Structures are given as structure tokens and as C-alpha cells.
Amino acid sequence: MRITTVGLDADDTLWHNETIFRLTQARFRDLMAEVAAPEVLDERLAAVERRNLALYGYGVKGFTLSLIETAMELTGGEPPGRIISDILASGREMLAHPVEPLPGVEHALAELSDGYRLVLITKGDLLHQEQKLAGSGLGDLFAAVEIVSEKDASTYARVFTRHGTGAAEAVMAGNSLRSDVLPALEAGAFAAHIPYAVTWAHELAEPPVGHPSFAELASIADLPGWVRGLG
Amino acid sequence: MRITTVGLDADDTLWHNETIFRLTQARFRDLMAEVAAPEVLDERLAAVERRNLALYGYGVKGFTLSLIETAMELTGGEPPGRIISDILASGREMLAHPVEPLPGVEHALAELSDGYRLVLITKGDLLHQEQKLAGSGLGDLFAAVEIVSEKDASTYARVFTRHGTGAAEAVMAGNSLRSDVLPALEAGAFAAHIPYAVTWAHELAEPPVGHPSFAELASIADLPGWVRGLG
Numbered sequence: 001m002r003i004t005t006v007g008l009d010a011d012d013t014l015w016h017n018e019t020i021f022r023l024t025q026a027r028f029r030d031l032m033a034e035v036a037a038p039e040v041l042d043e044r045l046a047a048v049e050r051r052n053l054a055l056y057g058y059g060v061k062g063f064t065l066s067l068i069e070t071a072m073e074l075t076g077g078e079p080p081g082r083i084i085s086d087i088l089a090s091g092r093e094m095l096a097h098p099v100e101p102l103p104g105v106e107h108a109l110a111e112l113s114d115g116y117r118l119v120l121i122t123k124g125d126l127l128h129q130e131q132k133l134a135g136s137g138l139g140d141l142f143a144a145v146e147i148v149s150e151k152d153a154s155t156y157a158r159v160f161t162r163h164g165t166g167a168a169e170a171v172m173a174g175n176s177l178r179s180d181v182l183p184a185l186e187a188g189a190f191a192a193h194i195p196y197a198v199t200w201a202h203e204l205a206e207p208p209v210g211h212p213s214f215a216e217l218a219s220i221a222d223l224p225g226w227v228r229g230l231g
Numbered sequence: 232m233r234i235t236t237v238g239l240d241a242d243d244t245l246w247h248n249e250t251i252f253r254l255t256q257a258r259f260r261d262l263m264a265e266v267a268a269p270e271v272l273d274e275r276l277a278a279v280e281r282r283n284l285a286l287y288g289y290g291v292k293g294f295t296l297s298l299i300e301t302a303m304e305l306t307g308g309e310p311p312g313r314i315i316s317d318i319l320a321s322g323r324e325m326l327a328h329p330v331e332p333l334p335g336v337e338h339a340l341a342e343l344s345d346g347y348r349l350v351l352i353t354k355g356d357l358l359h360q361e362q363k364l365a366g367s368g369l370g371d372l373f374a375a376v377e378i379v380s381e382k383d384a385s386t387y388a389r390v391f392t393r394h395g396t397g398a399a400e401a402v403m404a405g406n407s408l409r410s411d412v413l414p415a416l417e418a419g420a421f422a423a424h425i426p427y428a429v430t431w432a433h434e435l436a437e438p439p440v441g442h443p444s445f446a447e448l449a450s451i452a453d454l455p456g457w458v459r460g461l462g
Contacts, residue, residue, distance in 0.1 A: 055326045057358035061292035068299065069319055077316055083311040088300055095286045126357045127288035127380040151357040 005164030009174025010122035059125035064091030156187035236395030240405025289358035295322030295393035
């Protein structure tokens, strides 16, 4: 057995993402301070996002629409114009937000790319993810980029077959147990969990402790060593 | 020379799309009737869409956000709540709109799939395009699906290499001269223009009349015959 291919998640694995959503949500809380208590607002927003997920998918544009919908609900359908205006501005700022690799990412990817085929595997808005990759300066390290609408076992099987030598000779690494680790293991790949400071509630799951193909890593800096150790 | 691969555009080639945007725009005109004359509204919306294109890309969610922004601009930043609410509902309805293949599509694709590798090549929201393909019932006829953020010559070169035997042995067919025909010809592929009743202004271009690899077809029903005739 040898590893030929390493798949990497993007948001919150290579660069900040959830933090930017949380900052926007904090700004929304301030904006709506006279309308709703923070915990009421958070709960309502989470419900709106859940309801819209199947239709909007993941990404900033759907989040922006869900913020507007939440503002509508909490103001009896008559939000002050400045609230809508501020939400639209927040969305544009999130889309235009500069992308900076997380600490250790550039070094770890450079090391891994010397010996393995790197594949970026991410959910979200197609255009926005491509823009973030371009902005990160990491694009040249990847042999392939797959922006997918859902990360399940069949996604990983397909991507590792298309861009590598199959899931059995591949590692997937990312911050989400639910999206990066569990379905990759199910597809027969190895998987490393690299936690991020904040996890979206929707992505929470139990770690598969004891699974022979699984590792919990404290930092992406530990990834190259772990991958090499697999043989 | 032989043709091995046929690329097909999706929106307005396989199913209605622009018409649905136009119907939503007509609904928006009615909704805003007391605020702005139709031609003022159309002009303002087009300007907002143009301004947002680089950030939002193509698709329903970006269009919905642009409608809200246009309503903001035309109401001095204080749109009545029912206008926002109706725009949000329009966006959701567009995303949930049932997909029905255009006349002749199923038959033409069935005929082509018996002899050529069919590849769907489309712009737009990743999740929404996948949902439309699934809803159309045409998914099984395609060997591959590529949802891309931009259709230029390098896109076609890459896709026809990945899923076929290169652009020189491929045909691209679609309703947009600007996105489907001209860049595919530039990549060295053959290209067929199959006009749709309505064309988004952004997609207009001059037909490459006289180009040896180009054909203007009245209907997708003429595509299988033309492709076979190429050798």
C-alpha cells in the first residue's frame, strides 16, 4: 500500500471561513439590537438557514439571503432600509474578503506536493471558491480542484478515482468530521481531522476514535509526517 | 479525423432558463410599478447586475440579491417590506422551478449518446445546476458534467481533454455564441449554435459565419445529423 493522493478541504482548513461568517453574524446582532435579543436572533437565523439549506446550498450568497429573511421575520416584515442595506454590504464584503492561508499551511502543502498529488475538495459557491484559491496564492500547489455540492462517500470515491489512484491510496484532511473525515473513511480512504477554532453546528459529529485509518492532528504542520508514515 | 465527444450547454439549450429570469423580471416590474417606470427599472437592474457580476457570478441567488439592491436604489433605500418579501419568494420559486427538457432534446441526446461521449458544460450555481440536471431526467445520458465559473477557450480545452480525446475531436453545442460557440472554436473544437427564443444581452455576439468548424442549427433535432456528417 502506498499513498499517492492527498485531498484537502479548503474553508477553515487552508484559510479562515467560519470566523468571517461569525463576525458577520455579530455585526448583524448589533444591527438588530433594538429589534431582537442576540439569542433570539441567533436561533431564528439558524432556523432560516436550516430551512434554506437544500435550496441555497453553502456559501455567502445563500447566507446573505438568509440574513435578509431573518430580518424580515423579526421586524414583522418591515425592516428599516438601513438593515437591508447593511446586510447587502456585509455579503459583498464577505465575497471580497482577502484570503490568507492559516499558519503552517503553505509550508505543509509545499512539503506534501513534493511526493503526492494534492487535490482541493470543497463545498460552497463555485465562483467564490475559485476566487479564494486564486487569492490565497496556493493554486499552483494543487494538481486538481473539485468544488462539489455535497461531500459524501461517493464524492470521495469519484474524486480520488478521477484525480488519483483510488480512495484506498488517498488521504483526506480537513476540519470537519462530518464532511471531510467520516465520508472519506467510508469511501475507503485515510482521513485526518485538523480542528479549527470554530465549527459550524451543522458540521459537528463524533470523532471515529480507534478507526485504523483515522488520525486527529493538532495542526496541518503534522500532516506531512503522518501521511509519510502511512507507507 | 473523428468526433468522439459532444459538449452541451444546459440553460436555454436543454431547458428554459432565460424565460424564467424574464418572467421574474416582469413580476418585479409589476411589484415596483408605483415606484419606477418599467424602462427605468430594467436599466437600473441591468446596471446593478453588471456591477455585481464579478462578485456574484451567474445564477439565481446573485440575481435575487441584485433585485433587492435595485429595489433599494429605486426607493431611496426604504423599500416596503412586501417588495423584499416578494423578491425573496421569487428567488425561491426560481430555484424550485420544475425542469422540463425543451422540445426535441431527449430524442437528440438519446441519439447522440449512442456513438459519442456527452458532456454537460454549464455555468451557474453548482447546486442549482445539479438539481436541474437531476430534475430533467437527462442525467443518465451524460458521461460527465462540468459546472464551470467561466466558459473560455482554456475551459473547453481542459474539459475536452479530461472527458474526451481533446478539443479537435469534440463538438460544442449551445445557444450562446459568446459562451458556447466562439471560445470552443478558439480551443480548436467544432461548434454548433442552436439559438433560443431569448438571449441575455450579456451573451450577445457576432456569429462566426464562414468558419469551417461552425454551424448554425435551427433546432437541437439537427445536431445528431450534423455531428455524424463531420466524420
